[in-house]
Amino acid sequence: MNQSVIKALGLLDLFSKEQKELTLSAIAEKSGMTKPTVFRLLTSLEVCGFLTKIKNNNQDVRYRLGLKLLDLGNLVAEALELRAVALPLMKKLCADIDEVVHLAILDQDKAVYIEKVETNQAVRLYTRIGKRSELYVGSGPKLLLSYLPRAERQELIKNMTFKKLTEHTIDNASVLEEEIRQIREQGYAVSYGEQDDGTIGISYPIYDFKNEVVAALNVSGPETRIKEKLVGSVKEKTRETALRISEELGYSRV
Known part of the structure; x- marks a missing residue:
């Protein structure tokens, strides 16, 4: 210390x-x-x-x-507001699909999970609020990285030290860049066993009143249970929930 x-x-x-x-x-x-x-x-x-x-x-x-404390205080206030707005809608989403729902934000060069709603399923993923994740691992972190300004994104990628967590973890910048291109093109991110073997995650962006991405709404679970849902209700309901949270934060699609 x-x-x-x-x-x-x-x-x-x-x-x-x-x-x-x-x-x-x-x-x-x-x-x-x-x-x-x-x-x-x-x-x-x-x-x-x-x-x-x-x-x-x-x-x-x-x-x-100094004013630096004001900047930091504003970031905390924004995160608290985001959690307050998102939590009721996250609970509804979890009740609808019965899978764990996370909310993640960017903190410098890491993604941080700031809210979580747990599923009632017997088999569930171990995650916790406050967990920090590398930006090349998992659908939520990758999505947050993808929507950063190009120069900032490239600087972060340049300084990354890739580490394999599973055989599916991205381990080089070129693969990550291609993944980012796909995420921005389709508007959401998917991960298959990148943090834990046999899991799937899907994330959609949450926008604020400035129409900027401020968080990722993530749904994840065991591949054996969520794979069939992913192409149907889970994907669509997650997208709809992320949009509703964004609108409550002042986001306008116009």
Whole structure:
């Protein structure tokens, strides 16, 4: 565990509604650390955008929380809103098809599953909220990657280290690029045993009010059970549910 990171982030908790600005001396006193240590940590937080330094004069230098925290707070708020809107419709979809339903978003170079509705089936997949997945594995992560701007997508692919989880896992950039082309062309993603052998997953994009893809709605299950459903009701109902969630987020097809 990195103690310097813990100490630096702990300094952010010293700010409040009553004390929006603090001097170096005040922060050192409140934290119980020496001024040189506090100054070093504050400088790192300032460089990262978590703090802003206000210098009225050489004797009056204060710190306040930076706009980077606002950006991060907005991302959290958007994710919470997305979950609140999506969950009732995910529950209905799960009840209709009796397969596990996931909601995934992009977090830097990974996909993160932020919501899940479990099936009543005796045989089910082990997944959990908070699971992080590489963007080349599974229908949801691949879909999120596919709808990124081209330059951003190519940069992520260039930095990928491919690792085989099963014999069906994509293991090179050229195959992934072809898969992305197909996903964008057909408007959804499918995976066959890429994360776990004998499973199938299908994902559709969820759009926000700016008509940008903000999440992937995923349905997955054992191949023996879902294969026949996939070409029928599962595929269509997943598409319809993703569209309804998008519309509730302000998406317009026009």
